[in-house]
Amino acid sequence: MDVSFATPPDSWQAVFTSIALAANDGPLIFVLDEFPWLTQTDRSLEGVLQTAWDRVLEKLPVLMILIGSDVTMMQRLSTHDRPLFGRVREMIVDPLNLGEVAGAFPSWSAAETIDAYLTIGGYPRLVADLAASGKGPAAYVRQSLTDPVCPLLMIGRLVLGAEFPEPVAAAGILAAIGSNDSGHPRFSDISVDSDGSDAQARATATSRALKLLSGTKRLVEQEMPAWADTKSRLRRYRITDPYLRFWFRYVDDYAAIIERGRADLAIGHFERDWSSWRGHSVEPLVRQSLFRLGAKGPELKSIEQVLPWWTRDGQYEVDVVGVTTKATALLGTIKWRNNGGVTARDMADLATAAALIPHAGRAQLAAVCRQGNLPDGADLLFTAQDIVDAWR
Helix, strand or coil, rough: CCCCCCCCCCHHHHHHHHHHHHCCCCCEEEEEHHHHHHHHHCCCHHHHHHHHHHHHHHHHEEEEEEECHHHHHHHHHHCCCCCCCCCCCCCCCCCCHHHHHHHHCCCCHHHHHHHHHHCCCCCCCHHHHHHHHHHCHHHHHHHHCCCCHHHHHHHHHHHHHHCCCCCHHHHHHHHHHHHCCCCCHHHHHHHCCCCCCCHHHHHHHHHHHHHHHHHHCCEEEEEECCCCCCCCCCEEEEEECCCHHHHHHCCCCCCHHHHCCHHHHHHHHHHHHHHHHHHHHHHHHHHHHHHHCCCCCCCHCCCEEEEEECCCCCEEEEEEEECCCCCEEEEEEEEEECCCCCCHHHHHHHHHHHHHCCCCCCCCEEEEEEECCCCCCCCECCCCCHHCCCCC
């Protein structure tokens, strides 16, 4: 291999010829990273690779791995009108889930593990960086915010650079969703600037951006309240990945300030805001976890979906609504406080809202918290430990 590439190749044909020569000495693995970007840079690459594969490489002990962060663009490589049709096997490598992240920190409490997951998501590079720091999640964030080139700050830039190599309206919408105080803004809370000044033009541009983000890019998830009609306008949006939610909240607007030596401003924002923001960010993770727990115990076995619910005027909102085909089986409130769990007052508020939710006459009431005891008015209690255990 060293001899084959002693002279830098001047074309893709030369690259694949060198690979063929090196494979004559034994099996090899060849990796092309950011393959979609490479194909955009050189439109001939797919055709050259097809020819080299069909004529030579397919018959040799070569494992060729094509990597791309844009799932949709990678899937297009295997469509029938593309040169590599019938020659590639797709494999989506998902981020680490909460249980896998917990495995990297076996001595941590469940609450600390969830804090870490809400900060770094499932990015292996960040998991390794946090583990190497020897610090807890909050201390790791404070340390990272002093270093403009640390992984916690840079990976977000790299991800967005790969997804949006050129400025597009969708990137602005993504930032607007990520920085919104609620963590899940409604359509009216976000907007795209357009050439037209009228509201209809802005709404159309925003809709197109959201379609790209939630469909092609898979960076945004759309939420609708339980039992809502599919045509309902009661929609809200959130960033799918927990790390990117964190990044937009605490890094994006502060990156330039950190580079100018004022990390204290970024750290101050984190310290003032984190406890409250964490309560928003943990909600989708809790809902996913409760759905998974249905396979582990009888209390949630019948539940087919776990969704939020809210009224149009925002006066009432329920964090957890577990539904079956015909009924609301579970209603829950999430209170992710540093100290103390769900109170009897919280449960009374949940019971009041329960009267407004369809098919909830026999629903069990659940309290979800970092730690605590079963409060008055609750049928079920789920703590941080239960949330982590759902993923083991």
